[in-house]
Every structure is written in structure tokens, then in C-alpha cells.
Amino acid sequence: MEYTIKQVAKLSGVTQRALRHYEQVGLLSPRRKSGSGYRIYGKEDLVRLQQILFYRELNLGLSTIKSICLDPDFDLESALTEQKRLLQEKRDQLDRLLLTLEHTLQERKGERMMTDQERFEGFKRQLVEENEKQYGKEVRERYGKETAQRANAQMMGMDESAYNEFTALGEKLLEKLSEAAKLGDPTSVSAMEVARMHKRWLGYTWGEYSAEAHRNLVQMYVDDERFASYYQGNAEFLRDAVHHFLDNN
Amino acid sequence: MEYTIKQVAKLSGVTQRALRHYEQVGLLSPRRKSGSGYRIYGKEDLVRLQQILFYRELNLGLSTIKSICLDPDFDLESALTEQKRLLQEKRDQLDRLLLTLEHTLQERKGERMMTDQERFEGFKRQLVEENEKQYGKEVRERYGKETAQRANAQMMGMDESAYNEFTALGEKLLEKLSEAAKLGDPTSVSAMEVARMHKRWLGYTWGEYSAEAHRNLVQMYVDDERFASYYQGNAEFLRDAVHHFLDNN
DNA sequence: ATACACCTTGACGCAACGTCAAGGTCAACA
DNA sequence: TGTTGACCTTGACGTTGCGTCAAGGTGTAT
Incomplete structure (x- = not known):
């Protein structure tokens, strides 16, 4: 269709x-x-x-949504479950707001007194939540990488051994990345090796590969705090390496 | 405090x-x-x-909120009651969304089929509501002017006779306005009379008068459809008349 | 062949702030 | 009495997530 x-x-x-x-x-x-x-x-x-x-x-920005959806660890079922939880939370929040409203009405009729804080109950909590959501910490921490990764692997039709290769490669990538980054040159031979490994790693989950998507992804690693921290401050190096790698085919 | x-x-x-x-x-x-x-x-x-x-x-724009709050007919208690209804509606909407989410989860697990329409149930309804809210028709129509005006009058400490003067002046204003508008000149003597009447009319509800607020208000009559229609297409004329009136003190 | 509803890519506009920058205010503390 | 440091002010430009034209190509129906 x-x-x-x-x-x-x-x-x-x-x-x-x-x-x-x-x-x-x-x-x-x-x-x-x-x-x-x-x-x-x-x-x-x-x-x-x-x-x-x-x-x-849930008031997520488009760029945040993008990084969530393009993340190799993205799994629809976990995502839906998480969304459900967050939407329920939002509904509870609305209930608190309605309570505040009710109180305000009572105050108006002289049946109740309200403190200044009470008057804004139900609005403020939102802000904290929004921040947490913006950086998606909750979304991540709630499901360790493990679960989502496994779900994803299954969906991509990986068997146990392929899955083990995949995760092993991921770990090795992190190692090699921090080694190469120490040298500081994102065009070095070891940097190119890292870039190639990253491409291979993506191959496990990415049905079809495209250089442009690869470029975008590593750029995102830089832009998005969550990835940046996952790559322990080496996101920029990885981006430069991959870009250079792709430039020189 | x-x-x-x-x-x-x-x-x-x-x-x-x-x-x-x-x-x-x-x-x-x-x-x-x-x-x-x-x-x-x-x-x-x-x-x-x-x-x-x-x-x-409730996703109202600031300009819409402004016109609601500055409206001489604004009454806190009616507003709160209306907000309560709308917030409840919003919560029901969220419930529909949660249902859609649940269905999608079930579909994922192969326990259910979904049509394309079902997939977006709970999102679309929102759009219609937003439009209705934007122009605030519901908010207005639900309480005839009468109720709110009376409530407001009471709050301003008007007695029955003052209230009657107030509404009578309002009606006379509409009459004179359409008469003056027919002549087409917003600087004419009759236009100035209308402007003065409008100022006097505001005096009933405005505690303290300010020319700037007056200017803003009549500008809003033009910008906001609801007022524009209340003044039967003469909002622009009224604005020009009042501005000219205020320019010449 | 012409009308009509559909599609495309710019490009500018707008609301509701976020985010500096440059500088004034004020209570406290040395 | 001078100087922090936390607070305040007014610009002014930046950002997000689109809305809203404008100018032009497409596709099918009559």
C-alpha cells in the first residue's frame, strides 16, 4: 500500500x-x-x-525524536511501552492540574485558602519532567542497552552468535576509539580503522547502508549529549574520522 | 505581599x-x-x-489569552469553570491516545490488526478542538454575555442601577457606532462622541483608565474575530475613531 | 488543448521564548 | 568606603516548528 x-x-x-x-x-x-x-x-x-x-x-523536540528513532538500539516495542508510561504520567499531571483548578475555584468562593505555592502546583513539576525528557535519560536508563539491543537483534534476524559478534564489535570499537582519539589525528590510519569498524557495526542493524545516513549519525553523536557521553567525549573525533573515511571512500 | x-x-x-x-x-x-x-x-x-x-x-496563543483576559466581560469564576471543562476534555483525549497506543502494542505482538485510520485515532480529533479553542467560540457561547457581565458588575461593586446604566450605555454605543461608521469618517464629530462613549463605558469596569490600554483594546477589537463580529464590522472604524480621539486628547 | 487538482522547491514570516551582551542596583562585608 | 556578588534592567539576535505565499511542473479528464 x-x-x-x-x-x-x-x-x-x-x-x-x-x-x-x-x-x-x-x-x-x-x-x-x-x-x-x-x-x-x-x-x-x-x-x-x-x-x-x-x-x-510528550513535547520532545524534533531533533531529540530523530536521535531516538535513528539510534541503532531503537526498538519499537520498548518505545511504545515507554511512551505509554510517559503518557500516563502526563495524564496524572493533568489530574493534579485539575485539582489545583478545583482549589482555586473553592478559594474564589471563599471556601478555602491557598498558598502561593499551591496556586502553581501541577505546573512546576512539568518543567522537571520536560528536562528529563529532553535528554531522554529516563528513556535510556529504564531499559539497559542490553534489553533493547537484544530485541533489536532478534528483529533483524540475528542468531546468538551474530549477536555476540555484534556486541563484541561494539566494545572493541569503544576501545579502539579512545586509543585513536588519544593520538589526536582523525585522519590517522588507526582512526580510519575505527571508522571502518563503525560502519561494520552499523551493518548489523542497518538493513541497507548509506554514506549520508552514516554522516548524519556521527554528527548526531556530537549534537546529542547522550551519545556524546556514551562515546566518552570522543564523539567529535569519531565524526571527523568517519567523515574523512567517507570522503576518501 | x-x-x-x-x-x-x-x-x-x-x-x-x-x-x-x-x-x-x-x-x-x-x-x-x-x-x-x-x-x-x-x-x-x-x-x-x-x-x-x-x-x-490548553494551547491557546498569547494573543488569544490576552483578549480573553482584557475583555470587559471577563469573569474569573466562569473562566475557571470553563478551563476545568476543557482540561477534562484534554484528559479524555489523552485517554484515547493511550488506547491507540495500547492497540499498537497489541498489533506489534500480533494480537490485533489495525487500519491506517486507527493508527492515528486520538491525534486527529485534537486538531478540530484546537481550532475551536483558537477562536474561543465555545468559551463565549457557553455563557451568554449576561451572566458574565452581571458577575463582573457585582465584583466591581456596581449596584442594580449602575449595572443598568452600564448595559444601556453599551447598547447605545453599538447604535451610535454603526451610525457614525456609515458616514465613513472616523475623525468626524459623531465619531469622537462614540469614542468618548466607549471610554465612559470602559470606566464602569476598568478601575483605572489608561490611554495606552484603551488603544490596545480597540486594536484588539480589530485583530480578534470575536470582537470584530461583535462590533458588526465596525471594529476598524472604532479603532480609528478612538485613536484619533486620544491623539487630540 | 485546456482545465483542474495535484505535486514540487524555495523563501520569507511568525510565535514564544532562549541566550547572550552591556550595564545599572543593592545589601553585605572588609 | 570601596568592592564583591547576586540581583535587576533593556536591547538584540537566534531557534524551533511549522504557516503561508509564489512560481512552476504533472497527470488525467473532458
């Missing part, structure tokens, strides 16, 4: 402009384009769009 | 920048400024801020 942009817009309630915008920022690209350049979306794109909307409902 | 901007920010969870912004757009001005220009907020300002936050939670 394929859909034009108008059909997707009508189906999802998202405007055409928004869909184009999502493509521009690399968040949701149609599965293909017609001969004359028309966008053609597929079922997978609808699933992705739904994900985007759920996250947006 | 008075508060500096920092205290208000801490109390409410709103940033200082946002508070300054609210002042800039004429939404929330501190009750006074200290000798050295420091913003000093009072209890009334906190109540107003709470109102703003409730409306923001």
Missing part, C-alpha cells in the same frame, strides 16, 4: 508542510519518490509517523 | 524571560516598578499568571 503526501496528511492529521519539514530535518523520508519527484510513502512510514506524533505529544 | 521577578519565576516555574515577554505583549504587567525600574509583582499578578498558565496548557 502506497500513499501520496495528501493521503498521509489526511490520514494522520499532519499538514503536508509538516511532512515536508520532517523530511527536511531527516526525521521521516518517504520510502521512494516517483519519476517526477512526487513523494510516495509506505506503511513503514506511517508507523514512523505515529511514533513521531507520540513523542511530540 | 510583593515579589521580585525572580521570586515569581521560582514560585510559578515560569522563566524570567517569559515574564518579561508577557509584559512586552501586554499580557501581564507587574503592579508597579520600583524607583530603579525593578519589576514588582503583587498577588493579583499571581492570579493572572495562573490564568495564563491554565490557558497555555
